[in-house]
Structure formats: C-alpha cells, structure tokens
Amino acid sequence: MFQRKYTAAIIGVIFLALILRVSAPFPADLLGDEATYMFRSVGYFDHLFSQLQTTPYQWFETPPWWTLLSFHDHPPLSFAWYFAAFRMFGADSSVVRIMPVLMGLISVGLVTLIAHRMGGRRAGVAAGILAAVASGMIWISRVALLEGAMIPLVLAAFFATLRAQDNKRWWIGACIFFGGALLTKYTAIFLAPALITTGAGLWRSNKNRTFLLYGFLTLLLILAPVIVYNVMLLRTRGHPDYQVSRLLQITTSDWREDFSHGRSVNLWEAVVGVSDMVSYAGAGVFLTAIVWLAYVQRKRKQSCRGALLVALGSLFAGAAWVGPDNRFTVPLVPFFCIAAGVAWSDVMDRIRRVSYRALMRIAASAMLLTLIAYSVNTHVRASPRGSEGVTYSSARVKNYGYEQLDRYLLRVYAQRDSIADLWEFGAGETLYIYDSNMNYFPRLWYIQRRVTYQGIPYTSSQEFKVLVEQQGEDYFPSQGFSKFVFVHALPGALQVPARVRDGVADHIAVTLEGQGIEGTMIARNDGVPAFAVYEF
Numbered sequence: 001m002f003q004r005k006y007t008a009a010i011i012g013v014i015f016l017a018l019i020l021r022v023s024a025p026f027p028a029d030l031l032g033d034e035a036t037y038m039f040r041s042v043g044y045f046d047h048l049f050s051q052l053q054t055t056p057y058q059w060f061e062t063p064p065w066w067t068l069l070s071f072h073d074h075p076p077l078s079f080a081w082y083f084a085a086f087r088m089f090g091a092d093s094s095v096v097r098i099m100p101v102l103m104g105l106i107s108v109g110l111v112t113l114i115a116h117r118m119g120g121r122r123a124g125v126a127a128g129i130l131a132a133v134a135s136g137m138i139w140i141s142r143v144a145l146l147e148g149a150m151i152p153l154v155l156a157a158f159f160a161t162l163r164a165q166d167n168k169r170w171w172i173g174a175c176i177f178f179g180g181a182l183l184t185k186y187t188a189i190f191l192a193p194a195l196i197t198t199g200a201g202l203w204r205s206n207k208n209r210t211f212l213l214y215g216f217l218t219l220l221l222i223l224a225p226v227i228v229y230n231v232m233l234l235r236t237r238g239h240p241d242y243q244v245s246r247l248l249q250i251t252t253s254d255w256r257e258d259f260s261h262g263r264s265v266n267l268w269e270a271v272v273g274v275s276d277m278v279s280y281a282g283a284g285v286f287l288t289a290i291v292w293l294a295y296v297q298r299k300r301k302q303s304c305r306g307a308l309l310v311a312l313g314s315l316f317a318g319a320a321w322v323g324p325d326n327r328f329t330v331p332l333v334p335f336f337c338i339a340a341g342v343a344w345s346d347v348m349d350r351i352r353r354v355s356y357r358a359l360m361r362i363a364a365s366a367m368l369l370t371l372i373a374y375s376v377n378t379h380v381r382a383s384p385r386g387s388e389g390v391t392y393s394s395a396r397v398k399n400y401g402y403e404q405l406d407r408y409l410l411r412v413y414a415q416r417d418s419i420a421d422l423w424e425f426g427a428g429e430t431l432y433i434y435d436s437n438m439n440y441f442p443r444l445w446y447i448q449r450r451v452t453y454q455g456i457p458y459t460s461s462q463e464f465k466v467l468v469e470q471q472g473e474d475y476f477p478s479q480g481f482s483k484f485v486f487v488h489a490l491p492g493a494l495q496v497p498a499r500v501r502d503g504v505a506d507h508i509a510v511t512l513e514g515q516g517i518e519g520t521m522i523a524r525n526d527g528v529p530a531f532a533v534y535e536f
Contacts, residue, residue, distance in 0.1 A: 075185065105141075158311060
C-alpha cells in the first residue's frame with residue numbers, strides 16, 4: 001500500500017514538473033548564448049562568424065583533426081548531444097526546446113532519488129515537489145544553455161557518491177557522471193569538493209583502494225578529448241581554450257578580451273541571484289533548511305548530509321566567484337530542494353503533537369503555493385505582474401518575434417524552392433536580404449543557420465547597399481537573382497545597440513513602400529509588430 005502511494009506520488013511530481021515546463025503562452029526566441037550553442041550543434045561546426053571571438057576554422061586553412069575533439073570555448077558533450085538530436089529529428093526550434101525539458105524531468109527525478117536516499121520517502125517527495133515548481137528549475141528546462149545538460153549529470157554524480165558509501169562500485173559511476181558533467185561545462189568542477197570529501201571517507205574505510213584509482217583513471221579517460229584539445233591548442237596557438245584562458249588570465253589576440261584582470265568574489269550578488277531563482281520566500285525556506293541540516297550535522301555527523309553541505313558551499317562559492325548570472329546560480333537550486341526536503345522530513349519526524357503537525361502542513365502548503373505563484377507569474381503569464389525579482393524572476397524565456405518570423409519564412413522558402421538538405425545548396429532565383437540591425441544572437445540561429453547549413457542565399461541590408469552602389473543596380477540580376485525578399489526589423493524586434501545601428505534598412509523599406517510594395521507584418525506574441533517582410 002505504502003509503495004503504491006509513493007509510486008503514485010512520484011508519478012504526480014513528474015507530471016507536475018512536465019506541465020509547468022511545457023505550459024507557455026508563446027514561442028520562445030533563441031537569444032543569447034543558447035543561439036550560438038545551437039547554431040554550432042547543427043553541424044558540429046565551431047564557428048561564430050565573428051571577429052571578436054575567432055575559432056579554429058579561422059586560424060587554420062585546414063583545421064587539424066584535434067579541432068573536432070572539443071570547441072574553442074566549451075567542452076563538446078552538449079554540442080554532440082544536440083548534433084545527434086538534430087540528425088535524428090531535424091534542426092528545428094522545437095527540437096531545441098524539447099531536449100531541455102527532458103533533461104529537466106531527469107533532474108527532478110534525481111532530486112527525488114537523492115533526497116529519498118538521505119531522508120526517506122517523505123524527504124524524496126517533498127524535494128521532488130520543490131524541484132518541480134522552483135522557478136529556476138523550470139527556466140533551465142526551457143532554455144538551451146549548457147547548464148541544462150550539466151545539472152542532471154552533476155546530480156547523477158552526487159547520487160552515485162552517496163551510493164558509493166555503501167557499495168564502493170558506485171564510485172566509478174560517480175567518476176563517469178562527473179566526467180560527463182565536466183565534458184559539458186567546466187563549472188561542474190565546483191562539485192569536486194563533495195566528491196573529494198566522499199572519496200576521502202572511502203579511502204579511510206577501505207583497505208583495498210584500487211577502486212578509487214580506477215575511478216580516477218576513468219575520469220581522466222573521459223576528459224581525454226578536452227585535455228588533448230587544450231594541449232594541441234597550446235602548441236599551435238600559445239594558449240588553451242577560451243574558458244581556461246579566462247581562468248588563467250591569459251590574454252590573446254584570438255579573442256578581443258582582456259583576461260589579465262582577476263575576478264572579484266561578490267557573495268551578496270550571489271545571494272540576490274539565488275533569491276531571483278526561487279523568490280525571496282523560497283530563499284528564506286532554503287536558508288532555514290541549510291541551517292537546520294548544519295545544526296543536526298554538528299550534533300550527529302552523517303557522511304551523506306556532510307557531502308550535501310559541502311556541495312552547497314562549494315557551488316555557492318563558485319557562483320559568487322564566477323558571477324551572479326542566472327546560469328551560474330541555477331545549479332544550486334536542485335541542491336536547495338534536496339536540503340529542504342530532508343529538513344522537512346527531519347522536522348516532521350520530531351514533532352509528535354497532531355496539532356503541531358497540522359500547523360506545519362498548513363505552513364508548508366502556503367509556502368508551496370507561494371513558490372507556484374512565483375513560477376506561474378514568471379513562466380506561464382505572457383506579461384508577468386509586479387516587480388522583477390519580487391513577484392517574478394528575471395530568468396525567463398522571451399519573445400521578440402524571431403520565432404514567428406522563422407515560421408513565416410519557412411513557407412516562403414518552400415514556395416520559392418529554397419530549402420535543401422544539410423550542407424547542400426538551395427536552388428532558386430530568390431535573394432533574401434536581412435536587416436543589418438537584427439541582434440547578432442538570434443540572427444545566428446534564424447538567418448545564418450539557413451545560410452551555412454542549407455545554402456539559402458542571404459545578404460545583409462548593408463552589404464546589399466554597398467554592392468548596388470559599387471556594382472550598379474544590375475549586379476544581383478546578373479548573378480541570377482530575379483526575385484527578392486527583404487526582412488525589415490521594426491522597433492519591436494531585438495536589435496543591435498542603438499549606438500551601432502544604421503538607417504539602411506529603413507531607407508530600403510521606405511523606397512519599397514514608395515513603389516507600392518507593402519510588407520507583411522510579423523508580430524510578437526503581445527501583438528507588437530516586430531518585422532515587415534517585403535517580396536519584390
């Protein structure tokens with residue numbers, strides 16, 4: 001009976017997590033770094049089409065074999081994972097959004113398993129519910145950032161370390177998962193103190209320690225691609241990859257950034273970043289849970305809870321050191337949920353009076369409703385109400401009309417016979433002109449992806465103007481283009497900073513309208529016009 005109820009509770013937790021992760025009132029644009037990750041994942045092709053951060057495809061006439069082992073700024077596992085997904089299901093925004101949801105559900109399941117391991121079934125269910133409804137966990141399940149793939153691997157590594165305390169064979173599994181996490185994002189290194197703490201305990205309690213050596217060798221084997229890549233990069237370019245260069249404060253002409261200045265640790269910004277992930281009320285609950293666990297650990301030491309506290313401390317220190325960005329604080333959230341679930345179970349076990357237990361359940365229900373309201377206001381409502389950081393989180397997906405533009409252009413490509421297979425060139429007589437003022441990141445995914453992987457002929461409005469002025473108005477017809485599609489970015493679209501915008505696209509739009517050519521308006525989810533598409 002109890003097993004059935006527990007199983008039903010777990011299924012309910014996963015279902016709740018799924019509903020909150022797929023409930024969205026609008027298509028989300030790929031913005032920021034997720035656009036650069038997905039663009040490169042389509043063809044496992046390390047190129048950003050930028051002179052600010054160059055890559056091996058710009059350094060070498062023929063990129064050496066080792067350049068396929070990793071990427072210039074991040075380890076390769078997440079890129080490889082999405083590359084395989086795109087190969088199987090197609091390079092589409094829907095695939096981009098489905099993958100983080102799946103990894104988010106896995107994370108919720110792992111949070112439940114870890115808390116169950118540490119505090120029993122009640123702790124597992126409580127932690128799972130918190131992970132299902134926490135705003136930060138929902139957000140990272142909706143964006144294609146590397147942390148979304150790293151978090152389930154970090155949780156799996158932590159779970160394996162807990163199991164290794166009873167069965168040392170799990171230690172190799174912990175090293176495998178930890179290696180996978182590092183092969184996804186280097187910031188997984190902040191979990192290392194928790195693994196080292198567990199490893200030290202296993203060293204003291206076992207006479208035969210060869211399994212520890214095997215685990216370490218397995219970790220090195222998994223990291224071999226990144227190690228070889230960085231060694232070869234040092235030999236050929238004089239510096240390691242982008243992230244290691246930042247860590248070691250190595251400045252190079254390959255990247256136009258000065259890494260010579262050190263990082264400053266800001267604990268308060270990290271605290272604010274965490275509260276933004278879970279709300280002020282949630283942050284208060286999680287802090288209380290950590291204080292409780294620390295108090296209990298001091299009275300009665302337990303290795304698994306000690307490892308949890310070490311993990312929380314090292315991950316928080318890492319977030320404070322790396323920076324207060326949402327992506328660096330979100331890995332803390334599942335561990336907060338675990339801590340709160342275990343603390344809740346502890347407290348309920350200690351309370352004997354029925355009236356007090358009822359009050360605790362009422363208080364917990366009120367807190368849970370607060371967390372749900374914060375998450376729903378952030379992720380389900382098209383326009384959140386209240387103040388950012390108070391009633392909704394700054395970490396949420398946004399829409400500036402790029403997804404709607406892409407869907408419209410897909411119909412145009414099909415009508416004009418412009419779509420071809422990956423790495424092949426599209427046929428047709430149509431030239432596509434995009435507004436030079438379009439923001440770099442979404443442009444990389446929605447425009448440059450079509451150029452690089454499908455061969456659809458695009459030029460920017462700035463390039464179009466220059467070529468017409470230099471070569472004459474007959475230049476493009478002489479190249480075989482008899483039809484044109486012009487995409488004009490309106491104020492509702494995300495654009496480059498105002499200081500670097502030009503008026504070329506505006507001039508083209510005015511000229512076309514003066515000739516009686518009307519554009520098709522593409523609106524954002526909130527109805528604000530974002531683009532005008534002219535066909536002539």
